[in-house]
Amino acid sequence: FVQTNSRIAIGASISPVSQYTANQYDITILIWKDPKLGNWWMGLGDNTLIGYWPAELFTHLADRATMVEWGGEVVNSRANGQHTSTQMGSGQFPEGGFGKSSYFRNLEVVDADNSLSSVRDISTLAENTNCYNIRSSYNKEWGTFFYYGGPGNNPRCP
Numbered sequence: 001f002v003q004t005n006s007r008i009a010i011g012a013s014i015s016p017v018s019q020y021t022a023n024q025y026d027i028t029i030l031i032w033k034d035p036k037l038g039n040w041w042m043g044l045g046d047n048t049l050i051g052y053w054p055a056e057l058f059t060h061l062a063d064r065a066t067m068v069e070w071g072g073e074v075v076n077s078r079a080n081g082q083h084t085s086t087q088m089g090s091g092q093f094p095e096g097g098f099g100k101s102s103y104f105r106n107l108e109v110v111d112a113d114n115s116l117s118s119v120r121d122i123s124t125l126a127e128n129t130n131c132y133n134i135r136s137s138y139n140k141e142w143g144t145f146f147y148y149g150g151p152g153n154n155p156r157c158p
Contacts, residue, residue, distance in 0.1 A: 001042075003051040008044065020090065021099045032110040038062065064112070068119075070104045071134070072148055083131055083157050089149025094135040097147060105145035119144045131157035 003010060018024045030043040038055030055062075072088040089102025107119040122144055124134045132150035139145075151157075 001051055001053055005048065005050050008048070008050050010050075018090070020092075024099060026105070030110075032114070033061070033064070035114055068109055070107060070146075072102070072132070074132070074152065076152075083128075083153045085151070085153040087149065087151050088132045091149060091151045093133050093150050094147035095133075101147040102149045103145055103147045105142040107144045122146070128157065130154075 001010070014027060016023070016025050028045055031040060032043075033040050034052070039052040040055075040058065040061070041052045042050045044050055074084060074086045074088050076084045076086075078084070090096075090100065092100045092102075094101045107122065108116045109119055111117040120138065122136055124136050124146065126133045126148075131152055131154070132148070134146055134148040136144065136146040
């Protein structure tokens, strides 16, 4: 990754942070391919460029991406034979909904014309639904969205 913006610290925390049953905050992240040079750029918000992944790193993405994934991931080394207690997202299952569960909303992809296009149908996957889960939906305000997460180790996820 070639960082082009010195005002953004890669790996730093983002603030403000949403609070359980209180204020919720969104960030907008956009990743797209420069059609001329082939670099894959990342932007934050409406117009803050962060940097890019050079085209030569992605020979299989020379023309376009064939799949986009959004979500969360945790490392589970099963120390002491138990599932990790690392939470995903807010640590709440998706059934908690707004103000409790983490979410992605207004899912869009950059199409062949280099325009944003809303995503309508998505496939979801949760490997162990007793530890973490996902629920997707659609409405006019949020477009395609999903709530996701969970606490990790709990009585149903030993």
